[in-house]
Amino acid sequence: MSHSPLEYCGISNANEILIITWITYIEMYALTYERRATEKKGQAMETREEKRRIVLVPFPAQGHITPMIQLGQALNLKGFSIAVAQGESNKVSSSQHFPGFQFVTIPESVPVSQHETLGLVEFLMKLNKTSESSFKNCISHLLLQQGNDDIACIIYDELMYFSEAAAKEFKIPSVVFSTGSATNHACGYVLSKLNVENFLLDIEDPEMQEKVVDGLDPLRYKDLPVSGMGPLDRFLEICREVFNKRTASSVIINTTSCLESSSLSRLEQELKIPVYPLGPLHIKSSVDSSLLEEDRSCIEWLNKQKSKSVIYISLGSIAHIETKEVLEMAWGLYDSNQPFLWVIRPGSVPGSEPLPEELSKMVSERGYIVKWAPQSEVLAHPSVGGFWSHCGWNSTLESIVEGVPMICRPLNGEQKLNAIYIERVWRIGIQFKGEVKRGGVERAVKKLMMDDEGAYMRKRSLSLKEKVKASVRSGGSSYNALEELVEYLKTK
Numbered sequence: 001m002s003h004s005p006l007e008y009c010g011i012s013n014a015n016e017i018l019i020i021t022w023i024t025y026i027e028m029y030a031l032t033y034e035r036r037a038t039e040k041k042g043q044a045m046e047t048r049e050e051k052r053r054i055v056l057v058p059f060p061a062q063g064h065i066t067p068m069i070q071l072g073q074a075l076n077l078k079g080f081s082i083a084v085a086q087g088e089s090n091k092v093s094s095s096q097h098f099p100g101f102q103f104v105t106i107p108e109s110v111p112v113s114q115h116e117t118l119g120l121v122e123f124l125m126k127l128n129k130t131s132e133s134s135f136k137n138c139i140s141h142l143l144l145q146q147g148n149d150d151i152a153c154i155i156y157d158e159l160m161y162f163s164e165a166a167a168k169e170f171k172i173p174s175v176v177f178s179t180g181s182a183t184n185h186a187c188g189y190v191l192s193k194l195n196v197e198n199f200l201l202d203i204e205d206p207e208m209q210e211k212v213v214d215g216l217d218p219l220r221y222k223d224l225p226v227s228g229m230g231p232l233d234r235f236l237e238i239c240r241e242v243f244n245k246r247t248a249s250s251v252i253i254n255t256t257s258c259l260e261s262s263s264l265s266r267l268e269q270e271l272k273i274p275v276y277p278l279g280p281l282h283i284k285s286s287v288d289s290s291l292l293e294e295d296r297s298c299i300e301w302l303n304k305q306k307s308k309s310v311i312y313i314s315l316g317s318i319a320h321i322e323t324k325e326v327l328e329m330a331w332g333l334y335d336s337n338q339p340f341l342w343v344i345r346p347g348s349v350p351g352s353e354p355l356p357e358e359l360s361k362m363v364s365e366r367g368y369i370v371k372w373a374p375q376s377e378v379l380a381h382p383s384v385g386g387f388w389s390h391c392g393w394n395s396t397l398e399s400i401v402e403g404v405p406m407i408c409r410p411l412n413g414e415q416k417l418n419a420i421y422i423e424r425v426w427r428i429g430i431q432f433k434g435e436v437k438r439g440g441v442e443r444a445v446k447k448l449m450m451d452d453e454g455a456y457m458r459k460r461s462l463s464l465k466e467k468v469k470a471s472v473r474s475g476g477s478s479y480n481a482l483e484e485l486v487e488y489l490k491t492k
């Protein structure tokens with residue numbers, strides 16, 4: 001007996017065919033609906049993950065803006081859109097082409113120029129007091145633009161602690177970003193717990209001065225970074241503001257565990273919130289957040305110098321230096337016979353513009369002066385063999401990443417901590433202590449650039465460079481810290 005194809009399928013009459021057609025149609029519809037719904041949900045999740053915003057609040061100084069923008073770029077590459085909330089001066093401009101970045105202005109109540117007249121501590125007090133409500137307005141505008149669920153997190157520079165109030169009011173998670181070292185952050189925590197009167201007495205006691213700060217060996221009490229910060233009571237008040245009133249859920253630090261593992265452990269124990277050491281951020285960054293125009297002619301000058309022969313001198317974006325010291329340095333550099341590339345920022349040598357004639361003569365023979373250099377590129381140049389630095393944390397990291405040994409001339413605050421680490425912990429540099437005199441400058445430069453001691457420091461610098469670079473590669477500690485931070489932010 002022969003069977004029709006329908007009968008093979010167990011279907012024997014037209015009614016059954018109709019029923020089955022309907023069932024199939026309903027099933028197909030249901031399937032399509034489900035698929036569309038899943039796709040839509042997926043798209044929605046993707047959009048949510050990709051487009052959710054992180055608001056960054058940098059402190060308006062180059063050494064703080066640069067790492068914050070680099071952090072923004074790292075998070076942007078992980079799918080977040082970035083809004084940078086900044087004051088009216090020392091702004092990174094949107095014309096610097098940061099794709100995926102939005103810039104919003106916090107109407108400024110305290111001009112940055114008051115940093116110099118008031119001193120850092122009073123400036124910070126005033127800035128934080130007066131910015132709270134304008135920042136709340138800023139956040140409320142951002143939320144109105146794209147809905148209440150749009151902001152995943154506010155990441156603020158530890159000095160911009162006014163940001164907390166807005167985070168609390170709008171129930172947005174907040175994370176602190178420390179642009180200095182983990183050791184500096186840990187010292188800030190120690191200082192925030194100190195009693196001014198007791199500390200002032202203790203610090204007069206020679207035994208106490210030499211006491212190691214718990215968990216922060218080799219730092220002694222005398223090394224705690226309080227100098228150059230104005231009256232101690234006001235400085236400790238700022239430390240308390242920064243640490244004690246914090247409701248942030250975690251801390252990001254531009255460092256890596258192979259540089260500061262014990263300080264990081266101490267911080268984790270004390271703060272009891274996650275700490276993400278995900279630096280050095282500049283290694284993977286391609287953004288230019290320079291506030292001053294870089295003079296690239298120095299690269300051409302470097303191209304003409306011998307390998308590892310040049311000493312690069314830069315004191316960062318804030319420091320000032322007296323004319324007398326500039327001249328002693330110039331003579332010392334000249335007498336060392338080494339070629340030198342020197343950054344002298346406009347206004348950084350008060351009362352000496354144009355620069356003294358005597359200096360120009362010496363420089364024309366052995367050196368080159370620029371107002372602002374492409375520093376990372378300079379340090380990576382094969383002709384550069386040493387860095388005379390004020391030991392700002394960014395400069396320290398940039399030098400380590402290029403394997404360049406340093407002469408440390410810390411000027412204030414935490415720069416002294418960085419210098420201690422460079423000289424005594426990583427052993428990749430020497431400290432220049434005391435008054436700057438030409439003979440001392442000459443000896444220091446020769447030691448670093450020509451002596452066996454300098455060669456040993458160069459060797460150590462190169463090995464440290466490899467460790468630090470490995471930490472940002474896949475599977476490295478900083479790489480993992482960034483991944484963990486991103487996971488955390490995605491759940492917010």
Ligand SMILES: O=c1ccn([C@@H]2O[C@H](COP(=O)(O)OP(=O)(O)O[C@H]3O[C@H](CO)[C@@H](O)[C@H](O)[C@H]3O)[C@@H](O)[C@H]2O)c(=O)[nH]1
Pocket residue numbers: 061062063064066179180290314315316317318319343371372373374375376391392393394395396398413414415
């Ligand atoms: O000609 C120059 C000179 C400097 N830089 C860059 O400017 C930044 C300077 O930063 P840093 O070395 O940290 O020094 P400061 O500008 O002094 O930074 C402030 O902020 C740092 C981070 O919190 C602190 O460690 C310092 O003590 C504090 O003074 C670095 O990225 C340099 O590459 C240039 O691009 N060109």
